Amino acid sequence: MNSNNQNEYNASSTTSVPNYSTGYPLTNAQTTVLNNMNYKDYLMMIEGSNHQFSGYPELYSSLGVIDKILTITGAVLGALGVPGAGMVVGAVQKILDIMAPGDPWAQLMERVEQLVDQKIETQIRRKAIAELEGLVDNFQLYLDDLKAWQAVPSSTRALRNVRQRFISLDTLFTQYIPSFRISSYEVPLLTVYTQAANLHLLLLRDASVFGEEWGWNTSTINIFYDRQMKLTAEYSNHCVKWYNTGLDRLRGSTAQQWFTFNQYRREMTLMVLDLVALFPNYDVRTYPMETHAELTRTVYTDPIGYDQVGDNNWRNYGPSFSELESFIRPPSLFTWLDSINIFTTKVSYLERYINSWTGHRLRLSYTNSTRYTASDHGDNRNYINQFLVDARSEDIYQTISYPHAFRVGPIVQKLNYIYGVPKLVFNMTPEAGPAHTSIYSQATGGSYLQSLTKDSESELPTASFSDKPQPNEETYTHRLAYATMIQMPKINGKGYLPLLGWTHRSVNRSNTVYTDKITQIPVVKGADIYNTSTIINSGYAGGGIIKDTKASNHNTSLTRMVSLGIKTEDPNPSVFAKYRIRVKYAADVDGQFEVFINNTSPVKVNFKATMTSGANLQYNSFKYVEYTGHFNNREVSLNISSSTPQGRTRNVYIDKIEFIPENVNNKSREDLEFAKKAVNSLFTNTKEALQTGITDYQINQAGNLVESLSDELHPNEKRLLWDAAKEAKRLIQVRNSI
Known part of the structure; x- marks a missing residue:
């Protein structure tokens, strides 16, 4: 039978299928970061005051630098939008702390050199x-x-210093960035280019965050903002282009070539594309408040097979490049691993045998939906036993496997080996309760069996801000999402090698729409796509996007593209929340979206073409359309349809849908104005003295109003008002002492 039965069956929503996707706690990147800090680290972070803190654990990854990159990505995910000036500064400080000790830049270059087999000239390396x-x-x-x-902030000298330093640093980035894209070395330099670009864009963001307080006029702030937007596109396009160029160069025909190809795809996704997907969130005009973002891409760890250096390495006898690539799951809607049912078969030669994992059945569910799919992989016939790994509402955050191999018969022209995996440990953490382990373990027998241990966290390591060791179940970065099976060609070897796919921990299980922050929901987290819609991978999106294509004579009526199940953070069904709903899209023709939420009337929103027909997607191909909508705080379904005029083939792409809470903004603005009036009323017109008759009680009440302001929405205003309230407290103490 086929190694992987891809004829998956689907079951529509029925009352007989339980919904395993609801009720899961938030595990986004910011929550993860905060959970892994002690209170001292947290205070240092919000103050951004400890640039000597560099006690990150040395790398558990054999790659040396991957866990540092994952920690940087986590820091960025935890400070998107404008979550508060202290958090923004603290996140950048952590990035610098990570990159300062040791020689991470050389490690980044060396790793890519190994993958693409291209050395950087010594002079270019030293200069970079x-x-x-x-x-x-x-x-x-x-x-x-x-x-x-x-x-x-009242210090003229401090203000002058920070403005001058900002301009000087911006000039240095402009001068040095070209050193990281030297012609013919763009690929081996790509990881350091990405890190430098990330720092430059974070710097330019500060002009929008602090520029007004620095005394810059609107024109000056706009100049820096426009540069940030221009460079975001330039840096993103460069990273995506050269990532793809490097990947294409590694295509080949052998198992060894595919192995390197897959390593490059995995590691460069972590080191390059994940950060590129977050660059748009540095735009504080589009994301003026804390923002929840997700990375939905899947990366594959190395196949679980005996691969020590020597004649018995599975890559010496493995399937061809194209066969191995065919085992990778095609772009699809995002799914959650419900269960793996492992089938065990005895693979043997004479007295030697391995009772091995040779096949399995997957059950995968869609986000916040009762729909699921099931698929068979490998050889599920003639099995001697089954082993069920139930992962419903749990994360499998680590696997430790024990692949075996032994040689068949005497030495002949070709060495023939049998491969198997008799044992694999699944480390799991549930939505509530302690972490636990599920162990698949089978018998082996005979002499001359060789084995080794493979830990998934050597390829997808943990990430932590703490200077003390943290439990893996708290610091893991990826969860197991998919498993397929590689069958060895029988002419050279026999056996099966599991291949595991992993998704980033930032993805929320329930498509939760938050009431106090911008929520981004990638549309690949939908429950269904329709008609002419397909999923394609995008280097700009952190995962897949939906593409809808129609021929020139297509029907002009609305075509449903995707359905999503969402739910709001507040479960009260009687409360209606108001959001600005924004769709990030690209299209080569004008048209119209219809967005339908099941307890509201459909809304039609016109969109403009963002690219020419037949053009490849670029950063600036993506634009936004938005409208304001209300829906009550409970689980709802959301459908997006599109229509375009006839005349030529058209392509419409949707990346994500975003929810910007309006209620919290309105109330927060009202609270801010009330606090301003309360503090302002304490002082005379010159602001140098208190009004006659002001009491301690009035000052304390004003201070309480300031303290209640949102740190996320009004960080700078809150700080300035708090300074004013403290000054009022000082002045009344002086008055009372006279």
Whole structure:
């Protein structure tokens, strides 16, 4: 039978199928980061005050630098939008702390050199490393000046220093970035280019966050904002282009070539594409408040097979490049692993045998939906036993496997080996309760069996901000999402090698729409797609996007593209929340979206073409359309349809749908205005003295109003008002002492 039966069957929503996707706690990146800190680390982070803190555990990854990159990605995910000036500064400080110790820049270059088999010339390497180190050092000086100004915002000297340092650092980035894209070395330099670009964009964001307080006029702030937007597109396009170029160069015909190809795809996704997907969120005009983002892509760890150096390495006898690539799951809607039912078969030669995992049945469910799919992989015939791994509402965050191999018969022209996996440990953590382990373990027998241990976290390591060891069940970065099975060609070897796919922990199980932050929901987290819609991978999106294609004579009526199940954070069904609903899309023709939420009337929103017909997707191909909508706080379904005029083939792409809470903004603005009036009323017109008759009680009440302001929505205003309230407290103490 076929190694993988891809004829998956689907069951529509029925009352007989339980919904395993609801009720799961939030595990987004920011929550993960905060959970893994002690209170001292947290205070240091929100103050952004400890640039000497660099006690990150050394790398558990054999790759040396991957866990640092994952920690950087986690820091960025936890500070998207404008979650508060302290959080923004603290996140950047952590990035600098991660990149400062040791020689991470050289490690980044060396790893890509190994993958693409291309050495960077010594002079180019030395120049790039020196300039990167200089940028990090100068960024630290800028952060020091920024924190000094934040501590004493009335200081003319501190203000002058931070503005000058900002402009100087921006100039250095502009001067040095070209050193990281030297012609003919774009691919081996790509990881350091990405990190430098990330720092530059984070710097330019500060012009929008602090520019007004620095005394810059609107024109000056707009200049820096426009540069940020231009460079976001330029940096993103460069990263995606050269990621794809490097990947294409590694295509080949052998198992060894595919192995390297898959390693490049996995590691460069972690080191390059994940950050690129977050660059748009640095736009504080589009994301003016805390933002929840998700990375929905799937990466595959190395096949679980005996691969020590020597004649018995499975890659010497494995399937062809194209056969191995065919085992990778095609782009699809995002799914959750409900269960793996493992089938065991005895593979043997004479007295030697391995009772091995040779096949399995997967059950996968869609986000916040009762729909599921099931598929068979490998050889499920003639099994001797079954082993069920139930992962409903649980994360499998680590696997430890024990692949075996032994040689068949005497040495002949070709060595023939049998491969198997008799044992695999699944480390799991549920939505509530302690972590636990599920162990698949089978018998082996005979002499000359060889085995080794493979830990998934050597390829997808943990990430933590703490300087103390943390439990893996708290610091894991990926969860198991998919498993397929590679069958060895019988002419050279016999056996099966499991291949595991993993998704990022930032993905929320319930498509929760938050009431106090912008929520991004990638449309691949839908429960169904329709008609002419397909899923394609996008280097700009952190995962797949939906593409809808129609021929030139297509019907102009609305065509449903995707359905999603969402639910709001507040479960009260009697409360209606108001959101600005924004669709991120690309299209090569004008048209119209219809967005339908099941307890509201359909809304039609016109969209404009963003690209020419036949053009490849670029960063600027994606634009936004939005409208304001209300829906009550409970689980709802959301459908997006599109229509376009006839005349030529058309393509419409949807990346994500975003929910910007309006109620919290309106109330927060009202609270801010009330606090402003209360604090302002304490002072005379010159603001140098208190009004006659002001009491301690009035000052305390004003302070309470300031304290209740949102740190996420109005961080700068809250800080300034708090400084004013403290000054009022000082002045009345002086008055009372006279």
